[in-house]
Amino acid sequence: MKPLPPQGTLPEKGFSFSEKDGFHLHHSIRTDTFNMKQNHSHDSYEIYYMRAGERFYFIKERSYHVKKGDLVLIQPNVLHKTMEAGSPQHERILINFRDSFVEPVQSMLPGLLNVFEEGPVLHPDARELIAVESVMEKMLREQKQQESGTEGYMRLLLGELLLMIQRHIEQSDSRSKVSDHPTTLHRKVSDIVKYINEHFREPMSLKGLSAHFHISPYYLCRIYKEVTGFGVIEYVNSLRVQEAQQLLKSSRMSVTDITEKVGFDSSTHFGRIFKSVCGMSPLQYRKWAGK
Numbered sequence: 001m002k003p004l005p006p007q008g009t010l011p012e013k014g015f016s017f018s019e020k021d022g023f024h025l026h027h028s029i030r031t032d033t034f035n036m037k038q039n040h041s042h043d044s045y046e047i048y049y050m051r052a053g054e055r056f057y058f059i060k061e062r063s064y065h066v067k068k069g070d071l072v073l074i075q076p077n078v079l080h081k082t083m084e085a086g087s088p089q090h091e092r093i094l095i096n097f098r099d100s101f102v103e104p105v106q107s108m109l110p111g112l113l114n115v116f117e118e119g120p121v122l123h124p125d126a127r128e129l130i131a132v133e134s135v136m137e138k139m140l141r142e143q144k145q146q147e148s149g150t151e152g153y154m155r156l157l158l159g160e161l162l163l164m165i166q167r168h169i170e171q172s173d174s175r176s177k178v179s180d181h182p183t184t185l186h187r188k189v190s191d192i193v194k195y196i197n198e199h200f201r202e203p204m205s206l207k208g209l210s211a212h213f214h215i216s217p218y219y220l221c222r223i224y225k226e227v228t229g230f231g232v233i234e235y236v237n238s239l240r241v242q243e244a245q246q247l248l249k250s251s252r253m254s255v256t257d258i259t260e261k262v263g264f265d266s267s268t269h270f271g272r273i274f275k276s277v278c279g280m281s282p283l284q285y286r287k288w289a290g291k
Contacts, residue, residue, distance in 0.1 A: 022098030053090025105159030
C-alpha cells in the first residue's frame, strides 16, 4: 500500500505509522497568506478541524465557508482545495487515515465510516466542541510523546472522534447539515462545476462551456479560479486523470481505450497531461499500482 501524501508545507512534522497502517496527523498554525497550489486528492479519508480562523474549502462541486469549530469530512479520491477567506490567520488540525487503520475499532462499532457520506461540513455545538477539543489534544500529545501503546491509543482516539461525529449527525436536524453557498457567485460556479463533473468524459472546450452558460470565456475563467482555486481546463484534466488512474488500477484496458473513455482526444495529449499530474506515464503508473 502506498504512503499517504503530505498536504502543503507544514511548520511541524506530521505523525505517521507504517505505510500499511495508514495514519497521518498534522497540526498547523498559519499567519501568512496560504492557498493550496496543487490539485489535491488522495486514497485516504480526511478530517479537517478548523480550530481558529476561517477558510473557503472547495470540495467536489462547490465551495464552503469553513469557520472556527467546524469539522470537514472528505471521502477518498475527492478533489478538494482550501483558500483564504478574509484574514489569512488560521489554525487547523488535519487527520488522514485509511479504513484499515480504524478497522479494529469498526469491529466493535460498525458503520463509523458512514459519517463521510454526510456533510461534508459539520457544525458541532459548544458542548460537542469541548469533547472534540479533548480528543484532538490527546492526539497531539501522543504525537509528541509517542510512548508505549501509542498506535493502539491513536486508533481508540480516532474511533472516539468518529463516534462523536456519528452521534452529532444522528442528533442534528438534517437542515442544519446543509451549508448555504457563501455568495451568489459561489452558487453560480457550483452549477458550472456540477456540469463539468457530469460531462468531463465528453469533448469539452472553454469556448463550449462559456457558450453553454452564456458568459464570456474570460469571465468564466476568472470566476472559476476565484471560487474553486482551479483553472477550468486544469480541473477538467484533473477529473480525467483521476478516472484514468482508477481504470489503470482496476482494469486491463489499453491506454488508447482509456484515453478515449476519459475524454482526451489523443494518447499523446493524455500521456503528457497524465505525466504532468502524476509524475509518471500511464504505463509506469499501472506498474506502480500493481497491475
